[in-house]
Amino acid sequence: MEIKQCTTLQEAREEIDKLDEEIVTLIARRNAYIKQIAHFKNSIDEVKAQDRIGDVISRVREQAIAQGLSPNLITDLYVRMIDSMVESEVAEFKNAKTY
Numbered sequence: 001m002e003i004k005q006c007t008t009l010q011e012a013r014e015e016i017d018k019l020d021e022e023i024v025t026l027i028a029r030r031n032a033y034i035k036q037i038a039h040f041k042n043s044i045d046e047v048k049a050q051d052r053i054g055d056v057i058s059r060v061r062e063q064a065i066a067q068g069l070s071p072n073l074i075t076d077l078y079v080r081m082i083d084s085m086v087e088s089e090v091a092e093f094k095n096a097k098t099y
Contacts, residue, residue, distance in 0.1 A: 001067070027081065034085045038092035047093050053082055 006012040041047050057078055064074035 030081075031085055031088065034089050035092045038089045039096050041093060044090060044093065047089050048086060053086075056082065 004015055006015060038047060057075055060074050060078050061071040064071045
C-alpha cells in the first residue's frame with residue numbers, strides 16, 4: 001500500500017477527504033449490487049443470507065489483520081453496513097415481487 005508523505009496538516013486532511021469520497025463511492029457501488037442481488041432470490045430468508053454474511057465478515061476480518069487494522073473495527077463497520085443493506089435488499093425484493 002502506497003501512502004503519500006504529506007508535509008502539512010492541510011495536505012493530510014485533503015488526502016483523507018479524497019479517500020472518504022472514494023469510500024462513499026465504493027459503498028454506493030456495493031449497495032447497487034446488493035439491490036441487483038435481490039432479483040435473484042426467492043424468499044426473505046434468501047435475502048437475509050446469514051451464511052453469506054458470516055463468510056463476508058470472516059473475509060474482511062482476515063483482510064483487516066493482513067493490513068494491520070483492527071479486525072473488530074472492520075467487523076463493526078461491516079455489520080452496520082450489511083444490516084442497512086439487507087434492509088434495502090428486502091425492500092427491493094418486495095418491490096420486485098409485486099410486479
